[in-house]
Amino acid sequence: MKSKKTAKLVVALAATAALVSACSGDRSGDAVVPGSGDSGATTSSASATGQKFGTLDSPCGEGDAKGATDQGVTDTDIKIGYGDDRGYAKSPGLNKEMSDAVSAMIDWCNEQGGINGRKIVGTDYDAAMTQANSVMQEACRSQFMMVGHGFAMDQTSEQTRVACNMAAVPGFTVSPDAANGPMTYQGVPFPVDIANASAWFQMGEMHPDLKNDFTLVGSTMPTIITSLTKTRSLAEAAGFNLKDCGVTLNYEGEASYVPFAEKIKACGAKGLWTSRSPVPAEFNFFKAVDQVGVDPIIFGEATWYANAVQSFNKDTGLLDNLNAGMTFQMLENDNVPAVKQYKDLVTAQGGKTALLGMQSTSSFLLWATAAKECGSDLTRQCMIDELSQIHEWDGGGLHAPSDPGKNVPAECGLVVKIKGADYSQAFPADSGEFKCDAQYLVKTDKSTWGTELNADRISTKYLNPNVITPKA
Template identity: 55%
Template sequence: MKVDKIGRLAAGALALTLVASCTTERSGTAMIQGGGADGGGGQAAASAGKFGTLDSPCGPGDAKGATDQGVTDDAITVGYGDDRGFASAPGLSKEMGDAVSAMIAWCNEQGGINGREIKGNQYDAAYTQSAQVMQEACKQDFMLVGQGFAMDEAAEQHRVACKLPTVAGYTVGPNAAMGPMKYEAVPYPVDLMNVGGPVIAGKMFSDFEEKTDLLLSTSPAVTTGTDKVASALKGMGVEPMECGVRLNDAGESSYMPFAQKIKKCGAGYLWSSDSPDPGQFNLLESVQRAGADPKYLFEATWYSTKVSEWNKGGAGDGIHVGMIFQPFENADKVPAVEQYVDLVEKNDGKVALLGMQATSAFLLWATAAQECGSDLTRQCVINELSKTHEWTGGGLHAPTDPGANKPAECGLMVKLTGNEWKQISPKEIGEFDCGEEFVVETDPKTWGAELNDDRISKKFLTDDVIKPQTS
């Protein structure tokens, strides 16, 4: 299975393709970030009192007490990280660790959380070492914050067993996505799905219901995503045309026969759950040469400079991408996006959508931790997180419901023309289209997890996990 496809699914079907600054040498799989005024490599405290529309949760205070693992009078130690050391895909999801590193520095420059400095253990799970990383985190961290490990399913039993809560940057495995003591700023649960792209396309194109088909793949991961989309489309009244285009995940000797099949079938709109790679580019170029002119409805993995730089010949001019994040082109209208870019670039990090996702996760955690004051315990933070039912990361993305593990009921559409992405729906830049129809229930056959009445995975669940207390 291609790792970029795993990384795409890891972001929950609406994420982007897959060097945090540290003050010490690498130690095992963790790097220790001091996080003081110089801990972020000279990070400037941009808009210290706010992050976008969000009042900063960071600042001075007099919090005291060794209230839980990783908490002292003076510091809070959290874990975070990515898979950047994976040999087959160097730098995998490094934008996530880069973002949290920058946010720790930003927060500490304001005084930390209620006066406690944030210290970060930055982990490199390198794709295959997530279980090892989790066992390290279990011994030393207060919580995990903003991390993205593609093989988190392998680590989930260790996380649950040691009762380590997480505000994840993303989750991949179904049991991790629905696990206990797990919150996400941008949830992608297995039982609910944001279908903003198809909903917006249906409003924009009058023949969308009759002229849409799905590009299929031999990849099991892509097939799982496609099956969910197919089920959602049928629920919306869209019956795929079934042109029969199934691409070999390992590549094809020629893509022209597939392009000709698309042209003969007469598909006007093509949906793909696949990621941008040379094979996908070859298909679109072949479709162009064959004289077909469909519009493409692709997932947010396609919103990238990799795609816009490839599109010199215009074969990608029909690419439309549904998103719940504000595109970078809207930075002049959305202060949170501009602030994220500035903070990460000043920290010499990588800027990408997954980085914004990790940033939002950090802010969600910090906001909950700040509410706990001196009584900073895992139980208190979970209580606060469970009460958070509208979250935008200061304007980075559409409103989500982290407390109930529910996705956004909104979306926007961007279109590629030449090497430029531009928001085309809604027309008001910086705004989202919203409605109950943007979220649908998925077929339980696609879940990959057995859930209890609280929508929590039963697989690793124990009686002593930390549960939200309502009183």
């Protein structure tokens, strides 16, 4: 994509989950795509069924694939695990849209004949925030792969996953070791060493007068602490000189948010960035900000493009200054075939539609596309080989093109806003378009990675001699 070009929007930001880390960038903003220019097929042969998902030929269909080629694979079935944190007591239903999406996609694929004739058998796991490792231990005993899942505390399960060679195509990752983990490929990559900084650059275009007046709202949760360190570098790369207002909120909640809001007021901040998701505690904080007479621009990740935000703001209007950076198409854009198809499939099953659901859908399709190519030789080794060769991927039109094979994000973005309960596009000006710029894709400072990477940009923390790597 060309620098400073506004193009038709195919999709929105890698919506992170409850605590997804934001990547940082150096001040130069130089593009750092490894092997930029390499081409890789997003699809191969045409769909055997003639069906499509958006612009993508369906990878599903009848076939004569045979053999118990790997754990979870038989002549007739392929077992995959997926899941979310919907059982988290402090935020019931957290990221349930991810499991709803994968469940719908499994049914869609099986109705066409599965993958080369093998039906997909899914196991839906609930990590409930604190049970990610228990989930992974169970998956290690029976599943072929994990697909389209997202666990906010994935740092607790990564060692187990790597030790049992559980290859994965997650909907999102949070911890540094998972984001650049071995045997992991994502439809929407979110590595620790390369970041899409479009949101901050675009915020700078929208509010050039506020570049000295933004502050980051801190948290006690380790993953958010890491995220904010990177976000600070990201903002600085886009020309922001952030204020340090000394506000750090307990992730489990505060008895009163008024003292923290008073700090914001005394600091003179006119813009607030939050790396948290839209949960009741966060809403209480913004109520306190309003109570002390502060009316800031609110800025966050794509998790703030959510039903919970609409419900809260419809009644209060306290988030009418909210902006969220995205690289996904808005759910309102039914004119985009992939978006409409995703919504139709999920709602037909009574499921919840949301940005993270589209993210899981993209990862499922990425997994299925690679699985189709493996044919009867459906092994984790073959999957790693195939996934590593996919270098341009947009989920059939759900999001801006990324490079899953090399774990490189898109270099495009847009910003959405909300008024009452209605979202609309804030930047670029034309709805259904997003802006691409080479400077949006930046290299992060090594001090913010939170892990050591090898020459292949893989986290070394849990590497062992048995890890599956792509064959030349």
